[in-house]
Amino acid sequence: MLSKLKKEEPKGNRIIVTVLGPDKVGIIAGVAQVLSANKINILDISQTILQEFLVMVMVADMSESTSDMIELKEKLAEKGREIGVRIDAQHEDVFKFMHRI
Amino acid sequence: MLTLQEILETVNMVQEENLDIRTITMGISLRDCSDPSPLSARRKIYDKIVRLAGNLVKTGENIEREYGLPIVNKRISVTPLAIVAESSNTDNFVDFARTLDEAAAAVGVNFIGGFSALVHKGFTNADHKLIDSIPAALASTSRVCSSVNVATNKAGINMDAVYRMGQAIKKTAELTADHDGLGCAKLVVFANVPEDNPFMAGAFHGIGEPECVINVGVSGPGVVKKAVETAGNCDFGVLAETIKKTAFKITRMGELVGRTAARKLNVPFGIVDISLAPTPAIGDSVAEILESMGLERCGTHGTTAALALLNDAVKKGGAMASSYVGGLSGAFIPVSEDAGMIRAVEAGSLTLDKLEAMTCVCSVGLDMIAVPGDTSAETIAAIIADEIAIGVINKKTTAVRLIPAVNKKVGDYVEYGGLLGRAPVIPVKPFSSAAFVCRGGRIPAPISSLTN
Numbered sequence: 001m002l003s004k005l006k007k008e009e010p011k012g013n014r015i016i017v018t019v020l021g022p023d024k025v026g027i028i029a030g031v032a033q034v035l036s037a038n039k040i041n042i043l044d045i046s047q048t049i050l051q052e053f054l055v056m057v058m059v060a061d062m063s064e065s066t067s068d069m070i071e072l073k074e075k076l077a078e079k080g081r082e083i084g085v086r087i088d089a090q091h092e093d094v095f096k097f098m099h100r101i
Numbered sequence: 102m103l104t105l106q107e108i109l110e111t112v113n114m115v116q117e118e119n120l121d122i123r124t125i126t127m128g129i130s131l132r133d134c135s136d137p138s139p140l141s142a143r144r145k146i147y148d149k150i151v152r153l154a155g156n157l158v159k160t161g162e163n164i165e166r167e168y169g170l171p172i173v174n175k176r177i178s179v180t181p182l183a184i185v186a187e188s189s190n191t192d193n194f195v196d197f198a199r200t201l202d203e204a205a206a207a208v209g210v211n212f213i214g215g216f217s218a219l220v221h222k223g224f225t226n227a228d229h230k231l232i233d234s235i236p237a238a239l240a241s242t243s244r245v246c247s248s249v250n251v252a253t254n255k256a257g258i259n260m261d262a263v264y265r266m267g268q269a270i271k272k273t274a275e276l277t278a279d280h281d282g283l284g285c286a287k288l289v290v291f292a293n294v295p296e297d298n299p300f301m302a303g304a305f306h307g308i309g310e311p312e313c314v315i316n317v318g319v320s321g322p323g324v325v326k327k328a329v330e331t332a333g334n335c336d337f338g339v340l341a342e343t344i345k346k347t348a349f350k351i352t353r354m355g356e357l358v359g360r361t362a363a364r365k366l367n368v369p370f371g372i373v374d375i376s377l378a379p380t381p382a383i384g385d386s387v388a389e390i391l392e393s394m395g396l397e398r399c400g401t402h403g404t405t406a407a408l409a410l411l412n413d414a415v416k417k418g419g420a421m422a423s424s425y426v427g428g429l430s431g432a433f434i435p436v437s438e439d440a441g442m443i444r445a446v447e448a449g450s451l452t453l454d455k456l457e458a459m460t461c462v463c464s465v466g467l468d469m470i471a472v473p474g475d476t477s478a479e480t481i482a483a484i485i486a487d488e489i490a491i492g493v494i495n496k497k498t499t500a501v502r503l504i505p506a507v508n509k510k511v512g513d514y515v516e517y518g519g520l521l522g523r524a525p526v527i528p529v530k531p532f533s534s535a536a537f538v539c540r541g542g543r544i545p546a547p548i549s550s551l552t553n
Binding site (some may be wrong): 018055069071073074086094098 | 102105107108109110111112116163167169353508
């Protein structure tokens with residue numbers, strides 16, 4: 001799913017947003033709203049249900065973002081508290097560095 | 102390319118299994134701060150630390166938030182102070198420790214290492230003064246850490262230094278008795294000390310190091326424990342492979358953070374120390390990794406073999422993951438900082454003798470062990486001598502960080518809280534070693550062939 005996006009390479013500005021929590025209405029909308037309000041382009045969404053919990057992963061591009069990573073994480077965490085799920089964002093490098101040589 | 106599983110694995114490591122970067126340590130050379138006037142020397146030291154490390158904490162916090170990886174400590178190591186203060190006309194080295202303490206407070210780091218001396222072959226005048234000042238320095242500062250290297254496999258063991266460190270540890274415990282001998286938690290005696298260790302209390306900036314450097318220590322016993330548990334009842338080959346892969350992933354995070362920090366601070370990147378460093382947090386325990394391999398309690402028969410496997414697999418995985426591995430790079434087995442070790446001591450499974458045996462196959466030594474308050478300086482020196490001999494003969498780093506628990510006996514506890522944790526007082530042998538350690542002189546360097 002996420003692999004096809006690798007080719008278009010706006011390097012250094014891609015983040016991975018993860019959402020963990022009970023499935024309910026409006027999670028994607030809530031996260032997307034925060035991202036679009038900060039001019040962050042969603043490149044891919046992938047989700048699955050694990051033991052009744054929703055696990056959603058978004059790849060997004062921050063190159064036009066109006067917030068920096070730190071502000072964005074705070075806004076996402078706040079939205080997560082509002083919806084009742086845990087939302088986190090990390091730079092894509094963390095994942096690439098760990099899993100790819 | 103990244104799969105959902107990989108992303109979740111990383112997120113879980115951080116959120117559930119206590120993966121963190123234990124420390125970003127900035128090494129700063131103070132060799133250009135020497136001055137005949139102690140006041141001028143101290144001013145130069147303060148100014149240089151504040152100038153170079155002013156942004157260290159802020160940069161660390163920014164990386165932490167950007168990458169979503171906790172960076173527990175930001176710290177500083179400096180040139181062994183005995184070298185820097187050598188040319189100053191003073192006998193009072195305690196003031197130098199206070200200056201380090203003030204500089205550390207000014208830049209907001211929790212520890213600064215380098216109130217140190219290298220005396221494996223013998224003492225200079227400044228080395229004498231520094232060692233004499235250690236108890237008062239540790240009692241009158243809160244952030245300063247001290248270390249003394251008393252042996253190398255090339256020089257042998259300076260037994261005069263070993264004895265003096267036994268006395269220094271005893272005195273430090275007495276001066277900081279109000280805080281359960283906290284000063285001793287900041288004092289390490291080394292053999293074959295590494296010059297680029299980012300972990301306290303033994304960190305200092307070695308004389309072969311550059312002007313300024315960033316070294317990183319990773320952590321992650323919780324992640325390894327989870328991986329061992331998930332691997333289940335597999336054979337040793339699969340077990341070692343599982344640990345290697347996990348260590349690789351953990352170390353990659355250290356490499357990423359170290360390189361980023363170095364770039365942002367415009368300082369060269371030194372090394373990643375791949376040591377498994379436990380914390381008192383639930384599940385973040387090296388002892389529990391050993392137990393999850395199939396030992397009922399850490400310290401029972403088989404523990405040394407399990408630790409040898411663990412330590413070697415961590416090194417193999419870690420060495421692949423970083424371009425520069427250094428520092429101590431092994432598994433730490435500090436008693437007070439590891440909930441599983443504490444339980445094992447309480448259960449009677451883990452003793453001082455077994456801990457000593459375990460240090461033969463891992464870094465770094467007898468670490469954060471509380472001994473009865475009436476233990477003599479000679480006995481402490483003899484415990485140091487044993488541990489240092491292991492390092493010298495096996496050509497590895499070993500260290501001793503003992504806490505004589507003033508007015509306490511076996512079964513009592515010393516309590517520090519935080520990362521330093523709590524330690525049950527462990528029994529030592531009641532028989533005297535005084536006539537041995539008081540002989541004086543050096544134990545010659547060992548032969549390097551005939552290796553049995």
